[in-house]
Structures are given as structure tokens and as C-alpha cells.
Amino acid sequence: MLVRRYVFPTLWLVIFAVLAAALFKLAFLDGMQADAAAGFEQPTARISTPLVPAAVGTVTNLVSVPGSVVSDPAVPVKSTSDGTVDFIYVEAGETVAKGTPLFQVKTLVEAEPETAVVVPSDERAGDDEPAAPPVPAAPAYTYTDVVATSGGTVAELSVLVKQQLSVGTEVASIDPGTFSVSGTLTSDQQFRIFSRANTAMVTVNGGPAPFPCSNVTMGKTPAAQTGISAQAMGPAGPPAADAPAAGSVSCAVPKETAVFSGLGATIDISAGQAENVITVPTTAVRGSVQTGIVWVMPDGGGSPDAAAEGDPAGELQSVAGAVEREVALGLNDGQTVEITSGLAEGEMVLQFVPGAPAPADDGLMYGMPGMVGG
Incomplete structure (x- = not known):
């Protein structure tokens, strides 16, 4: 009975030791041998260089500019003529046509200096006596009409009768009663329509x-001086003080088109x-x-996924x-930009300029961070 009491615990210890050894072999030794047989192949990062072919297509250069309707400024x-105001033909608020007289200016004409004439008083005595003092001539004037320039x-008409005026003095202003649509161009938009014959179509918000x-x-x-309304600028507001330099674009609204100042519009x-x-x-x-x-890839540049064939270094070499x-x-x-010369159809070029920052594309990026564009 004493022998049986010690044999059974020893037998269980031996069984547990064999099980532990078997589990160790399965978990570690067999796994390491499988990895060795597979050559320790591990996933590796691949750098992909996006290439695009030069392709035949159509380029339509249409620039859309947000703007607003503004009243055309008054014409001064x-x-x-120099002189004094002699007569006023119209009053502020009247409608005039171009060339209509607004007021008249009277200008004194300077007479030539007169000389006394000596005539003989008594032909028998032979004595000459001075003639009577000459009678001054009546002053002469010219009259000039100042007309509407538009x-x-x-x-506004800021003149009074008998007021003295000089040439070039601004004396009135004419409101043409016409409208324009004005907007702000970014620098790249200015280049896109640079030195080209331009036409425009205007869409007025809530208008015709x-x-x-x-x-x-x-x-x-700049936009701040073109009269662009807050409605046209949108929630972003006016450009920041350090924003790139911009220019303005404007065009004339046809007289028969019903608009009023402040309406937002889009200029195409x-x-x-x-x-x-x-x-x-x-x-x-x-x-x-x-x-x-x-940047053109020689001999067509191969496939942009050449790295997937097992040689990432070759991919980098093709970029270089x-x-x-x-x-x-x-x-x-x-x-898209038109290439007028220097590139043939089908030639492969880098999709991104080397060193350019990676563009955001719904969270996806070509290649690895910092490697876009080579």
C-alpha cells in the first residue's frame, strides 16, 4: 500500500512534463522552422511614383469669379475756360445728354494798348498840337459754354452766378445711371485670362x-475698393491682409437689364x-x-508599379x-494644361512636380509620406 501511494503522484508528474515539452516544441521550435523554410518573408513598404501619359484632350478656359453689381461712378x-459764371442753364437733378450746356463762362478779352495821335492844329503857323486824349474802347468779352461730358x-452743380473760375476746376458731376458687375481675380486667374480676348456671362443672384x-x-x-458686397464675398469674408496680390475684373451691364447695386453675381x-x-x-x-x-521618364518610364515586382530600389532609380x-x-x-510644343502623345511624365507637397485625396496618398513627387 505504501508503494502505490508514491507511484501515482510520480506518474502524473512525468505525464505533465511530457505534455509541457510537446507544447513548447509546437509553439516555438516548429514555428521557427516554418519561418526559416519560408525565408522569413515579411511585408515591406513600397514607394510608388505616380506617372501620367501626355494625352490628347480638350481644354476649356472658363474662369468663374464671384462679384457683385455696383453703380458706375459719377463722371466729373x-x-x-477762365472767367466768371454768367448764366446757369440746368439745376442738380435734371437729366441731360452728353454735350448739353450746363452753364456759361464770361471771359474778358484784353485790348491792345492805345497811343495818342498828334495832328497839326494850324497849317499856316506850322505848329503841331497834341490831339485830345483817346476815348477808351468798350471792354470785349467771350462767352463759353461748359457742357456735360456724359x-x-x-x-452736383457747384457754381454760382458771377463766381470766378479757372480752367480745370471741377464744377459738376453727372451720374450715368448705369451698372457694372465687379469681382476679384486671384493671381492664377489673372494669368489664365492674360492677353486674351475675353467675353463674359453674368448670373445675378435672384435676378434675371x-x-x-x-x-x-x-x-x-483690390476687392475692398471695388464695391463687392458682403453677400458676394460669402462667409469667408474679404481677403486677409497677407493674401497674395489680386486684381479686379468688371464688365458693363446692358441698360435694358434690371439690376440694382449690391446684388451678388457670378462672372463667367x-x-x-x-x-x-x-x-x-x-x-x-x-x-x-x-x-x-x-519631368519625362525615358523610354516611356515603364510601369509606375514596378516596385511591386520586387525591386523598390529600381523604382527610386527611375525617379532619379x-x-x-x-x-x-x-x-x-x-x-489640365495644354502643351503646345515639347511633349508628344503617350510620353510618361511625373504626375507631381518633384518636391511638391502631397495633395489631399480623400485621405489617400500616393507612395509614402514625404515621397510624393520623388
């Missing part, structure tokens, strides 16, 4: 149907269309006007081997 009238309503807007002009006036400026031309994304070009630089090439640029729609 200046005196065209048609409209006399907004879209209408053509004539006399499209561009200037350097068409600066041309190019069909069946070589195009690339704007992200692939350094430069946006006249000339630019692209991209050839910098100057190209001539045409129209630009903000996403």
Missing part, C-alpha cells in the same frame, strides 16, 4: 436670366477653347504661363532618371 465735369443725371456682359476690363484694384469669363491638343495635369508642370517644365524638359504652354482650365 471741369471748367474749360449723359445722365446732374448729381444670365446675360452677356460687355467691355470686360481688368485692373489692379471665357478665354478660349482648345480641342484635340496634348494635355497633362497642371500638377505635372512647374509654371503656368507661356512656358513650363515637366526622369529627364527635365521645357515645354510651351497654352490654355489652362485649372486642372
